[in-house]
Each structure stands twice: as structure tokens, then as C-alpha cells.
Amino acid sequence: MIRQVDQALAREFGLTPDEYQNVLAIMGRAPSLTELGIFSVMWSEHCSYKSSRAFLRTLPTTAPWVIHGPGENAGVVDIGEGLAAIFKMESHNHPSFIEPYQGAATGVGGILRDVFTMGARPIANLNALRFGSPDNPATRRIVDGVVRGIGGYGNCVGVPTVGGEVNFHPAYDGNPLVNAMTVGIARQDRIFLSAAAGIGNPVVYVGSRTGRDGIHGATMASAEFDEDAQAKRPTVQVGDPFVEKLLIEACLELMQTDAIVAIQDMGAAGLTSSSVEMAGKGAVGIDLDLDAVPQRERGMTAYEMMLSESQERMLMVLRPDRTEVAQAIFEKWELDFAIIGTLTDTGHIVVRHKGRVEADIPLGPLAEQAPLYHRPTAPTPLREPLGPVSDPVGIEAALVRLVGSPDCASRAWIWDQYDSTVGGQTVRRPGAADAAIVRVEGTRIGLALTTDCTPRYVAADARTGGAQAVAEAWRNLTATGARPLAITDNLNFGNPEKPEVMGQFADAVSGMAEACLALDFPVVSGNVSLYNETRAPDGSTVSILPTPAIGGLGVLEDAATAVGLALAPDLDLVLIGETAGHLGQSLWLREVHGLEDGPPPPVDLVAERRHGDFVRARIAAGEVAACHDVSDGGLLVAIAEMAMAGDTGIALDVPQSGMAPHAYWFGEDQGRYLLAVRDGDALIRAAHAAGITARKLGQSARSGRNTGLILSSGATISLARLLAAHARFFPEFMDPAGPVKR
Amino acid sequence: MRAGIVVFPGTNRERDMAIALQGATGTQAVMLWHRDTVLPALDLVVLPGGFSHGDYLRCGAMAAHSPIMTAVRSFAEAGGHVLGVCNGFQILTEAGLLPGALLRNAGLRFLSHDCHLRVEREGTAFTRGWSAGDVFRAPLAHGDGNYVADRETLERLDGDGLVAFRYSDAAGRVDAGTNPNGSAGNIAGVFSRNLRVLGLMPHPEDLVDPLMGGIDGKPLFDGLVQALAA
Amino acid sequence: MRVKVTVMLKEGVLDPQGKAIGHALHTLGFGEVGDVRAGRVIELELDETDQGRALSRAEAMAQRLLANSVIETFAAEVLA
């Protein structure tokens, strides 16, 4: 790789001519190849957030319970008893398209490191997945690889995977989304940060050895896909979850001592971003001696080592008198440990290799002069309201179709491949409640965890869609009885250089911000993934649906008070919230009419909050046997989900409202909850007293008299039929030959 | 009952096991490191679940050669009780302390869900909390739980009553339809000849608390305490 | 010296992986495929110059660790 460093090469590295001019100005000379590499990854979209930073600043990030908001490796919130929950979500979209298994697996590995690097033991993983159409021949392979990869990594490290979400849409055909979230627990007084300190302190490398993995992955993660994607293949990284497990145990053991001054995982752009960020945050300089870096391959250059994305590595600054303690711990866990540098007072990063200075860059300008773009935005034209839509199939047939549709069908095929019980603290497993519930070991505290986003809403109206995603996460936590605390997000969008995409981004973020404020639900960490688009052979590009995935975290003082969504016999079913029959962008419209049309349902954040606070209080009072929010598919789908989960039928008794039945049953009006209670009338009285619309929908079957879903018309849909329709999609799509049996 | 739990690199269910044992004994189990060569005085050694050495090569193969396994073997030969769950079961078969082997699940996918187990042999230290024919629920979480052994071994296991548990349905029916992973004869757990070593794939230790969905796994631990209380 | 150890399931031990591969190949239109067996190969770099010794060491490794004689057979060969 003996290329002259010039503007042409800079462009290949993803730097614009202006950005390159700025590099020249900072350096006062042409940069070396290694320096160019460092600039290009640090100034990539992935590391610098150059298109999104201006908007991200508008998100609310504080609350009395927030300990660390965005800016650290992960967000930190107070969950009581001196403990903190540390959590974050991150994408591995492009790698998962190129190599679904390794792409998804290393995505899980990366987000785990962001969390345990702060001193937290990871206790739960979630994943938000978007795949192309099931009709696309490539989709099956990607689903298979992604699900195996997430399971392969998470199961091996022994962190339970407890939740997530999955959508299918042709907009993701060439660009699936794999967003992984990890939640960990630490003592509030034992949280580790990444700002380096202490001139002369040793810089220590631990974990796996460095190879030529994923060189330029960070810039690749910011470049749109085209046929060249094939040529970029060798940049795929292979994960080693076994080493990750050892790394978790070794780091947590070391964190019991006072040896660590600062610590940071080596994520995208590996050694470069970790060393630059640690030194930059601490306002110190850093000298690295690459000859000391543990290497897996022979003849690696400085450029390659600085940009390698080999997995399962961490960088630490240690107290000099504690390096032996640290080394002994890493040796016990059979991990590489090497002192590869020291902190200096130069304010520069200086990289030496084989007796030569390969890079010498002032850290201040590298960080402060990172590009920041206020890219032009164009608004998305608002959708006309839907006119009246007919019901060509009838309520029963539509319900069966909806519960069996790819976006609504049982996800058991997926979660059955994820170890959801390891740790012995999983109170509600996937499918059992609107949010997963995990107890904090040794306490009664329960954490409620969910991921949510409805991309078709965001595509139709990004502001409403952004608010809706936050509101749905809040609602899902609330429906278990938990107090929502904070969110992490993963903002997946197309090419920010296109005004209409940037418009979606800006609007979605403003909708999110509005909802976060209204619901006291700040953003404490997150990730942005742009350039999610595919170039077709004819040169046109297809963007993904704008997908601001939200990961929500809530807390229960006593995990035993959490409620699930399974209906039980002999209960009244009460609907909280207003039903207007909004069919725009509904699943019904798509599955029955094949249309994605109209505006999304409006989000009334005041009502949302009032309803949620009411529901949470009822759950806290012990009045609620089961609770489920109304989302995709509307009211009847939500009822069917409760009935299926509890294997309990229900007779629905709903007076004609003047609304078309299909609009009533399948409209996706927001801010609604279904509560199964002993005394429906008392609940309704309490709701009315609080100024909240509530209505009894029916009564669940008596014990032992399981009839199915009985509609007001008298028609009955047996639970067996619903369950069969619900269970069918994934196994038939993914394992059409059936499992190989003896 | 003094219990020790062996931690190998990659073990990940040692804390689940410690919690279950603590619930039954009221005392803390000792954590043992795979490189230890001597065991403290113990009534029970447990090899817990996980992915020892990443489950690379074959599940349990590398752990079976760990230094501590020499001590575990002597402990078993001297009549000590050993329990291996999931990866622990795989290690015990790889070490030759239990017959047979555990292959990739027949469906080739990792399986994580609750299963039902029918108790095949009562009255052992491990199963005295149940009667033969009892059915209990336990989570399973494995990619390689497909129990195989040659015909003579299977016949001997049957003939000598060394099958501990079989995968069944809630009513105790055992057939191909209740076999999650292809195991020969739906075998989920087996005993050594002296009935003092037990290996099983599912995780009773993850079902000992009503909050986690039930206490079906508790009789195993309560029974051990009764049998081995020193 | 480089040695290769190939480990296959014994005759008679059911090989679901092989079966699944065979099935998938049929689906892809490779109708000529009959029985399929899947196995493992381990390539070892040995600090050893004598072929015979290299082979016997590799066999020892296979017996100790690389193969499980309850279910598997192995074959060792010298590569270079």
C-alpha cells in the first residue's frame, strides 16, 4: 500500500475536498498515510456524527435520575439502592448485510463492551431487527444468519436476550437493520469513565490480538451500498464470544480494585478512536508504541493496526503502581495484556512503529475541527387523510390474516433461539409482557425493557412517527407497571446528503424530543446510522424507511408486582383511551388492501401521559391482572394477543358506536391500554373520575370453558385457529422442510 | 450439604446454580476454579452450564481435560456426588464419567424454551424429591443436547435403570413429538452406574423461584440436601 | 510440518447436519446428491521434521482431544 497521500486518496478514504484542506491546515503539511487514516475515521459520519450532531443536541438528556447522559460509552440512570442501570443501543446494519451471522454477532459483542466498559455486569440484551420482504429471495438467508448470530454471541457470553422487535418491508431488501441493546448493572460509586488522566500513566491494551479485520469498517459503515459491497467483503470481522466472556469477567474483576483510571472499548476504528477519545476527553496527549501491540498477523503496518477493527479488545489507563495486579488478572483469564503507551502533556497523539513516528496529530484540532454539517432539509409532504375504506373481507378473516402476518406473527421461532433465562433473573420472558422484566440479582428491583418503532408511521410523517416511537416504548414499560426512566435510541436513516432524508431525520428527532419532554423520558445514549440505502443497477437509490428505534428502560421497586399480558379467566376487559378508528398507515390497511396510505395516527402526548400514569397507579394498587397496550393491528389484534397468551377466550360485548366495525377493531389510535381486572365497573369509575375515557369490552371465559373470541355479532373465532395462524409464519418461512428429526 | 461449583473459562450459569443451592441449603456454595487440583471437603460437586472454552471443537471437550477434572474423577470414584447440567453434562460425557455423547440438536438450531421431564428413576440422591413417573418443567437452553450412545449402552442404561429423565409432555407422554432435540429414547439425563453422578441437559436451577415462573426445579436441590446433609 | 486431522461421525451415528445439507442442495437443484456427511478438519502446524513422528503425534492429539471415540472416527495425514 505505497500510495501517495493526496486529495484523490483522501477522497477514497471518504474525506471531502474541504475536509482534506482542513487536514492540511491542521497538520501544516501533507499527512502520512496513517495520519490520513486517523483523520478519515475520526471524521467519518460514524465517529463524528457530522450530519446529525446539530439535531441530537435538541434531545432532552437530563432528569433527576440520570447519572450520565450521552457522551459516555453508555447512558447511566439511578434505579435505587445505590445501583445504576447502564444501557445503550447500537447498529450493525451494513456488516449484517454482507455477512449476516458475523455482522449480527459482532454487533452484540460491540454493544456489550460499551456497557461493561463502564463497570456494569451486562444482565440483558435486546435486538430491534428490520428485514426485507419475505418475498425477496435474500431475506431468508439474512434472517437466518442474523438470528443465529445474535443467539450465537449472546448465548455464549451468558447474557439473556429478553426482547426486541422485528419488521419486514421491501425498503429493507438491500439494507437490513440490526440494532442491538445491552443493559447492565453497576454500583453508582463504581462507574468507570473514559477520560484519560495522569501524565505518565501507562496505556494498556487487553483482550484479543490485532489482525487486519474490518480495516476501514467505520468509513464503510457510513458509505452507501452498491455493487462494490462485494468487493468490500474482506472487511468483515469475526467475533469470538468466548474471549468476550473472559474479557467481561477479567474487567469486572479488575474493577473491584483501584487500578483503573480510565477505560474504553475498542469499537469502530479500534485503536484510533479509543486512544483519541480517551486522550481527547482527558485533555492530555498520548504516545503509542505499536511494536507492543499484540498482533495476530505478521507484517502489519501502523496504518493497519491503527484502523483494525479486531473485536474483543479494550484500552485502559492504569495507575502505574497497579499494572502488576492488572496483569495477573488478565493472565488468569488467559487474555493478552500489553502496555502500549503512556499519557503525555503534549496534547498530541504520537504513534511510533519500528523506530519511526508514523503519526503525530494535535488532538485538540482533530476533535474541535471535526466537520459539522447543517445539511439542507426538505419536508416530507403530509399525507392526505384516508377517505372511507371498505371492508372487503370481514372482521374474522381480517383478524386471522393480521395475527398471521409477518409483522404480527408470533416471534417464538426467534426468541426460542435466544437463551432468555441464563442468570436466573428473568421474570417475564419474551412474549409474556409488553416489556421484558429482569430482576436485579440480590434485590427486589425489576427492570422493564423494550424496543419500539413503527417505521411506516415515520415514513408517512416523521415528526408524529418519532413521537410515536418514544410514546410506544413508554407505554410498553407502563403496561407492566414499571416507571419509565429513560431511553437509548438508534436512528437509522438513508443518505443525509439528500434533503428529503435529512428532513425525515430532523422531523423524527423533533418528534422524539417532544415526546421525551412530555413524558419525562430523556435520551441517555444512542447511535446514528446513516447512508442506509441501496443503489440499484439502474443507478437509482432505495432508502430504508426512516427508523428511529427506541430502547426504553423502566424500573419496578418490586419485580413481583409486574403484570404480563396473558388474559386469565373470569375477568373484565377494560379499554383505556379514545377510539377514533384511525386506519391511515394501519396494518389492516396494508394486509387487507395492500396499501400504505394516509397519515399515521396522531399522538396526543398529554393524553398519553395521563393514561399511562393512571394505568401505572392501578397496577401499583394491585388491581390489574393483565395489561397490554394497543399498537400494530389495533384493538382486536391486541385482544387476540392477550387471549392467545393466556389461552383464555373472551366474549366481546361492544355496543355499536356508529363507526364502521373494521375501523373500530383495527384502527391504530394511540395512547390506549387493555386492562384485565376483577371489577371492571370500579376501574371505569376511577378512570372517569380522572377524566379518562374507559369502556368495558367484555368478559373473559369462565375457567374450563374456553370458547375462543366471541364477537358481538355472535361469530366465534376459536383460539386454536388464532394460535395456528399466529404460529405459522416464521417456521414455514424459515424452516420449510421442518426440523430434521431422528 | 457442602457444595462446590466448578467454573471453567466460559461457564455462565454458575450464579444461577449458586442461587438454587443457596435456596436449598441456606449456605453458600464454594466456587472452584478449573485450574484447582485439589477439592475442599465437599458433599457435592456441580459442573454448571455455559460454553466452556467457547464450546469450540466439541462442547465440553476441552473442559474435560481441565486440571480440576482429575480431582473430580477421584471424588466420583470415591463415591462422591457429582451433578452436571447442560455444559456440565457434556463435560461429564467427554470426561467419560457418564456414558454417551451430546450431538448437535437434530433441528440444528439452539433451543431455548421450557420442556417437561418425566422422572424415570426415583430414590436416588438427585430424584428423591420425586416419584417415578412424576413430570416437572424445566427451561432448556442448548445447541447440542442430542443424546447418543451405542445400542448396548442404551440397553444397559434402560436395563439398569440409569436413565434419570426423559423429555415428555405435561402428561408424561414420551414419544417423537415430545423430543425437542433428537435424543435417543428422549433421554434428557443419565446416571452413572453407582447413581452418584447425574448429567442432564435442562436447567432445573433456573426454575426455583415463583417469580421466575415456578419452582419445578426445587425438588432436585431439596432432595440433595436431604440425601447429603452432613 | 503441517498435518491435517479429519474427524467424521461414525457410521451409524445419525448426522442431522449432513442430512440438512443434502436437503438444501436438492432444493437448490443439485438432484444428483445422495448421502451427505459433515465433519471437521483441523490443520496443525507442528514443530517437527519427521513425517512418521508428526503423524503419530497428530494421532495422539486426535485420541486425546480432537475426536471423541464414542461417536467419531479420525484420519491424520501429513500435508507438507
Added chain:
Amino acid sequence: MRVKVTVMLKEGVLDPQGKAIGHALHTLGFGEVGDVRAGRVIELELDETDQGRALSRAEAMAQRLLANSVIETFAAEVLA
């Protein structure tokens, strides 16, 4: 005709399995072991009598299914 396809990770791609096996062999006293690479082998029975055709079909299968060209390479050989 029987064909064997051997699939190995590409040069430079991390091989966690090979690394762990090498480590275990050292612990077991096989100190002469250097680099270890782990791979897969697939033996196929083909309804085909021509060696050349068998080989080229096996290669097609490897490209389509048996090997993951992003990270793996393969070699096909006729057994009998």
C-alpha cells in the same frame, strides 16, 4: 462417485476455534503445536460417473451453499 469439499477460513480471518484448540493442545502437553486452523469437511455421494463433472458440480455446490465466500475458501476433491 464420492466427493469431498473442505472449507477453511480465509487467511487473515480470525479463527477462534483454531486458536482455542491450539491452546488446549498446549495445555495437554503437545508443545510442538504452532498455528491451528479449524475447518469443515463435507462428503457427498454424487450420482455421476465423470470425475471432471463431479468436481465441477461439487465446486458449484460449494459456491452456492457449502462455503461462505465472504470469509471462507474451499477445495473439492474426488474420493472414489
